[in-house]
Amino acid sequence: MAVIPKVVLNTDLNEGFCFGCGKHNPIGMKLKFTKDGDAIRAEFKPDKFHQGWPGLLHGGIVMTLLDEAMSNVAYATGETTLTARMEVVWRQPVKVAETLVVSAWIIRHRKKVIETAGKVALKDGTVIAESTAKQFVAVNAAEDKVKEKRSHV
Numbered sequence: 001m002a003v004i005p006k007v008v009l010n011t012d013l014n015e016g017f018c019f020g021c022g023k024h025n026p027i028g029m030k031l032k033f034t035k036d037g038d039a040i041r042a043e044f045k046p047d048k049f050h051q052g053w054p055g056l057l058h059g060g061i062v063m064t065l066l067d068e069a070m071s072n073v074a075y076a077t078g079e080t081t082l083t084a085r086m087e088v089v090w091r092q093p094v095k096v097a098e099t100l101v102v103s104a105w106i107i108r109h110r111k112k113v114i115e116t117a118g119k120v121a122l123k124d125g126t127v128i129a130e131s132t133a134k135q136f137v138a139v140n141a142a143e144d145k146v147k148e149k150r151s152h153v
Contacts, residue, residue, distance in 0.1 A: 020068030033072050039105040040073045046096045057094045066131040069104035070116035074135040081135035088131045099123050112137050
């Protein structure tokens with residue numbers, strides 16, 4: 001059986017500098033997640049600064065979208081989490097100017113690990129990438145500040 005470490009995080013969301021969803025990060029993605037049934041979703045329109053090969057979205061940006069969505073859906077359960085493992089399957093490349101929809105949902109919620117899944121698709125539903133992840137449930141060192149801000153999901 002795997003040993004799950006005790007992780008302590010200061011998750012004071014008042015700073016707003018998260019690369020994925022922080023409002024105050026000048027180079028961040030500024031993702032705004034909304035509930036969609038048992039899932040969450042956000043839209044993102046990459047530009048030329050997000051490319052790998054000329055004209056194509058960098059795979060690391062796709063992974064960041066998935067990681068952010070799966071972390072946020074786990075966070076929406078009331079737990080503070082940190083990605084422990086993530087697997088991505090790419091279905092096709094995507095051009096940088098395409099608006100993307102990222103969504104995520106819970107597969108299994110255990111005491112110390114939350115298993116999540118997610119996908120990135122075009123607005124027409126064409127799947128770009130799919131992912132699963134395991135999130136460590138962490139001790140939140142900023143619990144009193146974070147409870148007020150859980151509404152961001």
